[in-house]
Amino acid sequence: MEIKTYFRYIIILASGFLMLASCKKNSVGLDYINKPVVEAFLVPGQPLSVKVYTQKDLADTAVYGAALTGLNLSVSDGSKSVQLTESASGVYTNADLAFITSGKSYTLQFTYDNVVVSASTTMPGKPVGFKLTDSVFYVPVTIDPAYATKVLATATWTNPDSLNYVLLFKNTDSDPFNIITVRSNNKPSFQVNTEGAAIYNMTQSSFNYYGHYQVILLRVNDEYINLLKSNSRGSSQNLTNPPTNVNNGLGIFTAMQSDTLALRVTLKQ
Incomplete structure (x- = not known):
């Protein structure tokens, strides 16, 4: 780590x-x-x-x-x-x-x-049971609005008491390539307040940039x-x-x- x-x-x-x-x-x-x-x-x-x-x-x-x-x-x-x-x-x-x-x-x-x-x-x-469904997230070739909310991958962890967790997605590439030009003004790295949940669903619009990420779960x-x-x-x-x-x-x-x-x-x- x-x-x-x-x-x-x-x-x-x-x-x-x-x-x-x-x-x-x-x-x-x-x-x-x-x-x-x-x-x-x-x-x-x-x-x-x-x-x-x-x-x-x-x-x-x-x-x-x-x-x-x-x-x-x-x-x-x-x-x-x-x-x-x-x-x-x-x-x-x-x-x-x-x-x-x-x-x-x-x-x-x-x-x-x-x-x-x-x-x-x-x-x-310390966070317990942190998992990703896969170590690779595949972005569809065509971004289809009809499937905007379709879950393509998930991050999960143990949180029976609905405690505070934040997910940081830190892009580690020196020159990340944006997925769609219209999103290019957004930053490659971002954080998510999980609102006391024990799961975060990733969809086709979750990421603005391709590349390698550290996914950091913070308690x-x-x-x-x-x-x-x-x-x-x-x-x-x-x-x-x-x-x-x-x-x-x-x-x-x-x-x-x-x-x-x-x-x-x-x-x-």
Whole structure:
């Protein structure tokens, strides 16, 4: 499992739906505007990393606001607390790979502008029983609208309690070829909120590009799903206060676990 690869992709996705969360809005008060934005995704076996930055104006096209430097961040698992080191401007890390493990809850804390900022999350269990019906997905030669909903392949996993899972389809080709020109503006990689299901059906229109994919099943927490749903509804013309699990701040502090399978999307001969 290429944990580092999918973890980088999660950060890219999250940056997209955190952009609106980090924008200043004229209709809110000063206290809201001054809140720091936190971004952290805890994954077992990965170094602990927390990014902290300021909000930015809507007209600012940068992904992030200015980095917040010189902070003293700590993270506790209830029995042990570690201090984070600023490894880059606004990026605070701890290299102890054994600190982030399954079955524990974690609390982040630091002081900004004389106010204590905190957030908590619990490491969910690892996905179980993740399967694809085939390692190859065959796209029909002709896309027929009459069969738009016909299931051509499925991804399944164990989820008797309807817990939160997200599927990431990460295209790993350096220059992926689009299936239909009209879809070419869509990105090769995408994610799906499975809405508590234990199955995802793939149809002839599921993919916009041919190529090799990592299919990554993520077990996530409510804070991730809430932000994902908020991103699908929000726009720069219709801003609302974004969901956050950061007290006296904005953004997200969350944990996740995954399983990964390989899939090739190709033309049916």
